[in-house]
Amino acid sequence: MSASYLKNVASLVFVQEECVGCGMCYEVCPHGVFVLLEGKARIALPDNCMECGACAVNCPVGAIAVQAGVGCLTAIVNSLLRGRKANGR
């Protein structure tokens, strides 16, 4: 069962130079985005990322950044409307 969503949208950023190879990102990701290769993490399936933020929160060296958020449609509509209002001011 493939659970892949839109391509090339996820805001996941990983700086491999900072990686200490602890494997936490690999462990906490519910969609297998990361793999461990030669003692370092690597993004294998970027389009599987659902931006839950677990990897970034649990990276002890802050090598991962992702714009995590709640996926509820109403929350997103509200934030888009608020954003538009804020821009209008």
Added chain:
Amino acid sequence: MEKERQAFVTAVLDTAVGPVPKVATRLGPVDHWGRVLVRLGIGRMRYAIEPGLYAVGNPDGKSPIFVTANYKLSFDQLRGALHKKQAWILVLDTNGINVWCAAGKGSFSTGPLVQSVLAERLAELVSHRTLILPQLAASGVAAHLVRKECGFAVWYGPVCASHLPAYWRNGFKASRRMRRKEFPLAARAELIPMELVNAGKWAIPLMLVILFLNSLLTPESFGLDGRAGKTPLPILLLSSGIAAGSILTPLLLFILPGRAFAVKGLLAGILLNGILFWENYRAFTGEPPSSSAGWLLISLALASLLAMNFTGCSTFTSPSGVRKELRVALPLQLAAIAVGGALWLSSLL
């Protein structure tokens, strides 16, 4: 409610940190009935349990500690999975919200976890220094910070509580499969009633208004000429739109083509309305063309809109993706509903 007086508490254990309620690991009819009600949206906000420490079996200082949210479904899954085991359960106060959503919203997070570990004096209760958390709590909890702040290491257990016995047998190591969040048919089907209850909140009043308008403008269509029982086309197509978006899309989620949920919903709508037309084309041809076309447009837009709404329930959609699909689809869906409504009204005049 007092912690010890909850229905699932079978005894109270005397421990180094005071009395700790012991919980049943067999779920009873009350628990199953509660799950049904929750999935229908009845009493969902009251479906919380008292936060704090609980015991499973007769645990001692070496027994593992499992942490969960105070949403009763989460707690029930955990205690059910720990049948015949000796363990401690630490329940965090997440306002009755499930683990994943609570972690995303910050109530299941590093600070509250550390506070709870200290408040329940877990360091005096057990000799080890490990907490086992559901993996989906990881978006709220920073394992390295928990260790720094209270000395307990965080181990992320499997995503699903049902894998806990295997995880335990495996020496508290999660397999690749246990780490993945799937979205199987049964899980998708379980969410459908709630979608329908939410849709019914606006759809039922709307249908009543349409029936009323219909009866005013064309009395014969309301069954006054003896054709009672014939469902008016607007009601039929509103229902098919809702069914396509909120029933068919979740069920056929991985079969429907397209990546965007709005596309999947539109296709489900075309499929369902196609079947409807095939089965009962007179319902369409019996109406003025502008009315049929208008309601078909509304039905398809609704199917697409409700399918898109299901991204909030799905376990794999990213907020960035939802935002992208929303920006394109929502204006089109709203325009289709407006045009459809105008077509219908023009047919009445």
